[in-house]
Amino acid sequence: MLSAGPACSPRFSGVPMAVSPAKVAPPDRVMVRRALISVYDKTGVVDLARALAARGVKIISTGGTRTVLERSGIAGTELSEITGFPEIMDGRVKTLHPKVHGGLLGVRDDPAHTQAMAEHGIAGIDLLVVNLYPFEETVASGADYATAVENIDIGGPAMIRAGAKNHAYVAVCVSPDDYPAIIEALKDHDGALPYALRQKLAAKAFARTAAYDAAVAGWFAATLDDPAPAWRSFAGRLGSALRYGENPHQSAALYLAGDKRRGVASARQVQGKALSYNNINDTDAAYELVAEFDPARAAAVAIIKHANPCGVAEGESLVDAYRKALRSDPVSAFGGIVALNRPLDAEAATEIVRIFTEVIIAPDASEEAMAIVAAKKNLRLLVAGGLPDPRAPGLTVRTVAGGLLVQDRDNGMAEESALRVVTQRGPTAAETADLMFAWRVAKHVKSNAIVYAKDRATVGVGAGQMSRVDSAMIAARKAAEAAKAAGLERSLADGSVVASDAFFPFADGLIAAAEAGATAVIQPGGSMRDEEVIAAADERGLAMVFTGMRHFRH
Numbered sequence: 001m002l003s004a005g006p007a008c009s010p011r012f013s014g015v016p017m018a019v020s021p022a023k024v025a026p027p028d029r030v031m032v033r034r035a036l037i038s039v040y041d042k043t044g045v046v047d048l049a050r051a052l053a054a055r056g057v058k059i060i061s062t063g064g065t066r067t068v069l070e071r072s073g074i075a076g077t078e079l080s081e082i083t084g085f086p087e088i089m090d091g092r093v094k095t096l097h098p099k100v101h102g103g104l105l106g107v108r109d110d111p112a113h114t115q116a117m118a119e120h121g122i123a124g125i126d127l128l129v130v131n132l133y134p135f136e137e138t139v140a141s142g143a144d145y146a147t148a149v150e151n152i153d154i155g156g157p158a159m160i161r162a163g164a165k166n167h168a169y170v171a172v173c174v175s176p177d178d179y180p181a182i183i184e185a186l187k188d189h190d191g192a193l194p195y196a197l198r199q200k201l202a203a204k205a206f207a208r209t210a211a212y213d214a215a216v217a218g219w220f221a222a223t224l225d226d227p228a229p230a231w232r233s234f235a236g237r238l239g240s241a242l243r244y245g246e247n248p249h250q251s252a253a254l255y256l257a258g259d260k261r262r263g264v265a266s267a268r269q270v271q272g273k274a275l276s277y278n279n280i281n282d283t284d285a286a287y288e289l290v291a292e293f294d295p296a297r298a299a300a301v302a303i304i305k306h307a308n309p310c311g312v313a314e315g316e317s318l319v320d321a322y323r324k325a326l327r328s329d330p331v332s333a334f335g336g337i338v339a340l341n342r343p344l345d346a347e348a349a350t351e352i353v354r355i356f357t358e359v360i361i362a363p364d365a366s367e368e369a370m371a372i373v374a375a376k377k378n379l380r381l382l383v384a385g386g387l388p389d390p391r392a393p394g395l396t397v398r399t400v401a402g403g404l405l406v407q408d409r410d411n412g413m414a415e416e417s418a419l420r421v422v423t424q425r426g427p428t429a430a431e432t433a434d435l436m437f438a439w440r441v442a443k444h445v446k447s448n449a450i451v452y453a454k455d456r457a458t459v460g461v462g463a464g465q466m467s468r469v470d471s472a473m474i475a476a477r478k479a480a481e482a483a484k485a486a487g488l489e490r491s492l493a494d495g496s497v498v499a500s501d502a503f504f505p506f507a508d509g510l511i512a513a514a515e516a517g518a519t520a521v522i523q524p525g526g527s528m529r530d531e532e533v534i535a536a537a538d539e540r541g542l543a544m545v546f547t548g549m550r551h552f553r554h
């Protein structure tokens with residue numbers, strides 16, 4: 001989990017300590033004699049309780065959990081019989097009691113603790129099985145404010161943290177995924193749980209409550225429209241451990257954030273090798289880009305390499321769009337990622353598998369298309385179940401030395417009606433269509449970004465250069481090389497339009513685009529030298545529009 005907040009107060013120096021550390025080494029094994037089970041998610045709980053009961057473990061449970069166990073013929077004790085206090089306030093108060101928390105927190109080898117437990121009739125709890133109210137799922141479903149607040153669990157996290165802190169004597173389980181390991185450990189250790197397992201379960205327990213609290217805090221910040229809360233936390237659940245990170249010497253894993261955004265993290269992998277860190281990063285970039293194009297209007301395909309598009313196109317069909325996108329840079333497309341805005345069909349699949357491709361991602365795929373892709377056993381095919389909404393709000397997070405850099409997701413996009421013509425000549429209808437296409441692509445190209453487009457297809461992309469004029473010249477060179485590869489005499493940039501993710505600081509970038517054959521330009525505007533750039537466009541007969549919106553991407 002990533003977390004950041006105000007620096008510690010200067011009055012705290014050294015290492016503040018609330019209590020002295022225990023001096024007694026934890027026991028290697030703890031016999032499980034009493035277990036408290038209180039779960040919202042009942043998956044697998046009957047099998048676990050049955051295994052405990054078979055070993056003579058006294059089971060204590062609450063409410064719905066108790067009902068499920070009774071129906072399965074598993075004897076147990078209602079928690080209120082232990083505490084001598086009934087559930088009140090619609091269940092809000094049921095586990096917040098000294099006989100629960102004392103049983104979880106008591107240090108069994110500390111005479112003062114055992115004396116207090118004896119004096120107050122507190123028996124130790126050796127195994128705590130708890131999972132929490134589904135706050136994350138409740139929020140994701142679009143629940144109203146009151147419902148979301150009511151699904152914030154209080155007693156569950158309190159018990160989890162108590163038991164996990166005292167893992168020297170207590171095992172805490174927060175997920176049905178760990179029931180089999182507990183059952184197996186009880187078999188292997190004659191009814192006891194080893195310290196190594198208790199440690200592992202405690203670490204998972206603290207991670208779960210931290211993630212839960214992060215979800216609550218994040219929801220409050222979003223609900224209150226607070227862009228800079230005093231404390232920020234981000235958490236995720238392990239999706240998969242990866243072989244390595246961006247490079248082989250780096251470890252890596254994919255964590256699931258729990259939101260409902262369609263994409264690589266939530267997609268179903270139909271076939272192929274396991275996804276690598278770079279596959280995931282590039283596939284995310286590809287799918288977010290292709291989602292900019294409405295599938296109801298036209299088929300669209302994006303081919304990505306190192307998180308930058310080497311070809312993007314719209315067409316009457318997916319195969320038409322793919323061929324146009326591939327023509328933009330057939331060399332860079334080798335070993336790339338292909339993203340589609342419509343379900344993969346057989347015709348497109350046949351064309352895509354002709355060259356080496358790492359990943360195909362689409363909202364869905366036909367049975368025939370999947371069979372065609374299956375011939376390439378290492379090719380990864382992902383179906384996402386839909387497209388991400390490019391206009392949906394959200395946050396992006398990046399680590400920097402000593403902190404976290406947080407911003408809103410770039411969900412902006414200038415509409416055609418917002419374009420401002422700044423040159424003597426306005427763009428034609430065909431140029432306007434291509435300008436809007438190029439602008440959508442430029443948003444997803446690393447800065448400095450220059451995109452040449454014609455007939456709703458990229459014909460040259462210049463990405464990630466320190467100088468905007470260099471990006472313009474690289475894109476022009478790409479267009480010329482692509483034309484040569486296609487057997488054409490004239491550059492693909494001839495008669496194209498050009499998009500720049502940010503303003504031209506000087507006229508040189510625009511002049512380079514004009515020399516490459518561009519006839520119209522789309523850019524944010526806002527440079528101190530806008531008038532100089534506009535004059536250069538007028539001198540060359542170019543049409544130019546300002547969007548008023550920048551799309552830097554680093």
